[in-house]
Amino acid sequence: MSSSPAGRFGTLMGRTASGRAFGLAGIVVVAVSIGAAHSDAPLWALTAAGAALVAWAAAEIVPARSPFLVRAGLLVVVLLGSGLAALPTSIIGLVPALIAVIATIGRTDVPLAVGLAGATGCAAVVSVVGAAGGQPLTLVAVAIASLAIAVLAGLTRRQARAASDRERERAAEHLAMQTERARSAALDERARIARDLHDTLAHALGGLVVQLDAVEALAEAGRVDEVLVRVQAARTLAAEGLADARRAVDALRDPLTGTVAVADVVRSITQLAEAARGLGMTVESEVPTPEPGATVRVGAEASDALTRLVQEALTNARKHATDQPVDVRVELTTREIQVSVANPRTARPGGELAASGSGRGIPGMRERFDRLPGARLRIDDDDPESFRVAAHVVLA
Incomplete structure (x- = not known):
């Protein structure tokens, strides 16, 4: 996860393909609603609403690795345009800002202060427009309440994602622990196999070396009867070594209990x-x-x-x-x-x-x-x- 501003804003409005399609559909619905019900709104309000919708659409389709300034600029345009258009369009123009606040606060890879500052700034713009244009206090209160609800929704989403992130981290840690345990168990098993091979083969082969050395010395001295005794002993030792090796293999298949x-x-x-x-x-x-x-x-x-x-x-x-x-x-x-x-x-x-x-x-x-x-x-x-x-x- 990137910790740079560019990395954080790079996923600010990014969605899956289905989420992006839903967002674009929402833009169309808001635009049609404003055009049908509030075409007589002041030109500056319609222009602000149009800018907010365009910025929202751009945020949905611009690649996730876009420069920081591009993402930050789109966020500012959405919040400012929606704040200006909210009251003249009877709150419909505030929808892009509400979506942006929920998306921004809901992202665990974006500082919480960014979303809260955006919501506060948008509320301030709504208040200024209401005071300057003589808008009803009830409408202003509804707009600010809508922003407050968007903040709460974003916080809920952020907490859910944080819990999901922690769960993934725990799952990754558990997987790493399981992998390490499996690796340790494999190393222990390899060490056990090495011990068993050493104890069986080294003992048997070492004894054979002793017997064969004795056979060679006795053969050179012409002591044939004793050579036969040593050869028989070597054969017995080899048979015992083979039996030990078989027992070691059996122990590998069925550990001692x-x-x-x-x-x-x-x-x-x-x-x-x-x-x-x-x-x-x-x-x-x-x-x-x-x-x-x-x-x-x-x-x-x-x-x-x-x-x-x-x-x-x-x-x-x-x-x-x-x-x-x-x-x-x-x-x-x-x-x-x-x-x-x-x-x-x-x-x-x-x-x-x-x-x-x-x-x-x-x-x-x-x-x-x-x-x-x-x-x-x-x-x-x-x-x-x-x-x-x-x-x-x-x-x-």
Whole structure:
């Protein structure tokens, strides 16, 4: 919306095509009425009425982007001509001014003072003509009352348009908010997909690299029996990775909901530790043995986050702390389950496997636990001697 005078007056009398046609029809009706009933009026009054009607017609057909002076001039001619012709034509000549006042005051993009000043000026002209020509006070009062009614009609129209403008603004703000929410949800979903792909593929492929490296070393040493064992382990790891990838795809289609038994969480962590031992890692695990029939449960999303934490920590240890022992601990209290993974750091580089990391494991871990109400995650990455990650999740 333009804030310049030209921009404001550019829409002062502008209408839709149907509104413009109605306005032009009104001009014809007023002109015929004056000609039929008041042809004997003073020439100056008929001339003023004619000028007002011409200015009204011009305001209806002149393009909306006309210069400010053109629009302002037309408004002045309408108000002045109507004010002069109002009393000699028994109020009929005042119709163009009434229409102009309603249109001007009713526009929210035109200062209210413009319409009020126009109505006041027109009323003053009517009063002067009445006093100079000895017109009946009743007729003068009717003319001024008509202008007052036009002002009230314009104010009502202005309020309705202001309410409509506010409603449009609220609708636009709501749409912008909805769009931003949709964009944020899409970004969150993309981040979740990236986390799941990283956690499944990086773990499986990293393990395959370890196995294939061992196969190569054993083949060069001629230890064929051990090569077969490693190949079988690689096949098992690949199958598990494929199963994890399928579960990740299923989770994308049907997000995790409900709860999971803590016994199942402990079992999954124990299986991860066993799989890491099968890759040649030294894993010391301390996990509780759930009592038979125990009904302790945790949210499905929390269960997935804990399992992925252990998986990512073991993968990182295999990449960056080769031949170092890894300690996996699970503790269960009456309110929460605590899982931690720690390993000493190594001065020996991790080789190609360490360089294969994308750097997204730890951020993805944080994102998972940030989504869980009441969950806490601590990553001790500043200690030069060791690395430790611990998570606390509230039970369901």
